[in-house]
Amino acid sequence: xxxxxxxxxxxxxxxxxxxxxxxxxxxxxxxxxxxxxxxxxxxxxxxxxxxxxxxxxxxxxxxxxxxxxxxxxxxxxxxxxxxxxxxxxxxxxxxxxxxxxxxxx
Amino acid sequence: xxxxxxxxxxxxxxxxxxxxxxxxxxxxxxxxxxxxxxxxxxxxxxxxxxxxxxxxxxxxxxxxxxxxxxxxxxxxxxxxxxxxxxxxxxxxxxxxxxxxxxxxxxxxxxxxxxxxxxxxxxxxxxxxxxxxxxxxxxxxxxxxxxxxxxxxxxxxxxxxxxxxxxxxxxxxxxxxxxxxxxxxxxxxxxxxxxxxxxxxxxxxxxxxxxxxxxxxxxxxxxxxxxxxxxxxxxxxxxxxxxxxxxxxxxxxxxxxxxxx
Numbered sequence: 122x123x124x125x126x127x128x129x130x131x132x133x134x135x136x137x138x139x140x141x142x143x144x145x146x147x148x149x150x151x152x153x154x155x156x157x158x159x160x161x162x163x164x165x166x167x168x169x170x171x172x173x174x175x176x177x178x179x180x181x182x183x184x185x186x187x188x189x190x191x192x193x194x195x196x197x198x199x200x201x202x203x204x205x206x207x208x209x210x211x212x213x214x215x216x217x218x219x220x221x222x223x224x225x226x
Numbered sequence: 227x228x229x230x231x232x233x234x235x236x237x238x239x240x241x242x243x244x245x246x247x248x249x250x251x252x253x254x255x256x257x258x259x260x261x262x263x264x265x266x267x268x269x270x271x272x273x274x275x276x277x278x279x280x281x282x283x284x285x286x287x288x289x290x291x292x293x294x295x296x297x298x299x300x301x302x303x304x305x306x307x308x309x310x311x312x313x314x315x316x317x318x319x320x321x322x323x324x325x326x327x328x329x330x331x332x333x334x335x336x337x338x339x340x341x342x343x344x345x346x347x348x349x350x351x352x353x354x355x356x357x358x359x360x361x362x363x364x365x366x367x368x369x370x371x372x373x374x375x376x377x378x379x380x381x382x383x384x385x386x387x388x389x390x391x392x393x394x395x396x397x398x399x400x401x402x403x404x405x406x407x408x409x410x411x412x413x414x415x416x417x418x419x420x421x422x423x424x425x426x427x428x429x430x431x432x433x434x435x436x437x438x439x440x441x442x443x444x445x446x447x448x449x450x451x452x453x454x455x456x457x458x459x460x461x462x463x464x465x466x467x468x469x470x471x472x473x474x475x476x477x478x479x480x481x482x483x484x485x486x
Contacts, residue, residue: 134307141300148292148480152285155485162486169481176477184303184470191240194249201253205260212264216271 140183147176233457248464252471259475262428266421266482279418281387284338288484291334292476295433298327299473302440302466309459314451317462321444324469328437335430342419345411346372347383350404357383358395370400370408422483429479432472439465 151172159165182188187198235242270278305320341359348356348370358374373395377383409415413423443458443465450458 130307130311134304137300137303137307141296144296144299145293148289148296151481151485152289155285155481166486169486170478173478173481177474180299180470180474180477184299184473185467193239193241193246197246197249197253201256205256208257208260208264209267212267215268 136183140179143179144176147172147179151176233454233460242460244460244464245467248467252467255471259425259428262421262425263478263482266425269417269421273417276381277384279383279416280385282418283422283484284341285484287334287338288480291331292480294327294331294334295473295476298324298331299470301327302469306459306462306466309451309455309462312455314448318444318448321440321462324440325437325444328433328440331433332430332437335426335433339423342411346374347409347411347415348372348400348405349407350400351406352404354378355380355383356398356400358398361397368402370402370405372398372400374398425479425483429472429475432468432475436465436469436472440469 151169154168154172155165157165159168187194229243230236231241231243233242235245239246301320301323305317305324308314308316308320344360346356346358346360350356354376355378356372356374356376358372360370361373362369362371375395376398411419413420443462447461448458450461
């Protein structure tokens, strides 16, 4: 293994450590934010999910190397994202079309 | 006959077989957990006002478990990096840490499950509800003892966020003759616990499955390092991708179930 290769790998390892610290920080921020009364509970939910999305990006992007992955993997994940969003869209749209005689609270 | 592309990537895709396989598997896993998350959303949004439990889970314990899983992710990626750097000894150390952290996660989750399975809601014949953890439940005895409190309205049990309404627990001795219904906080207790046990139980099974694979690669499977180190490194990478996915699922489960 060459010295140049070693150095480039050290950079990768350093990056993993920064991501790790960011994830730890993100977790503490998530917990802290849940104690802040934003006035509307929906805002608390949105904040928690935004931080979770940020953390998920760090894990998927750096630990799973998605930030520099091959086209075929992006293709597989593109289909997954499409169907996942479809699933969530169906879930949300279910609330716009209640069957007759549905009891709402 | 040798199977092609088990070690070297295909020229056109730039990927070896196992990597395509694990990503296809993870894509199906996204849909599995996605379906459960959408069920959670439907159940939660459909729940009447004041009837969706809050503060039922221990946030510090959940936070510690989140930190444990995040730490196991870095040790996994460092184990793979060690293989890449030809440092087998370091790989062994990092993956031993991953295994230890996986066991820690499962132990903490078991503690949380135990806490729920020893928690009872007891409806009395006079309409009151006694709620708390069981202290004595000898079938031969004519009393049941719990550490908890009495409430008149079931809704008082739903929002338990201590920061909002601290409540006092005491030891309550309840004659069996006064009990109309006695139920543990198991998955059958209500919708919230059903989806909580389903989501976290499935996730815990993934943790156990991942830990078994990592344990194999750390133990008997590591012999491959001597004969085919490149293929072994690929195996470590694949198991790592699965482990990071398990971490990723927990990143969403934690705020959804514990915090909001």
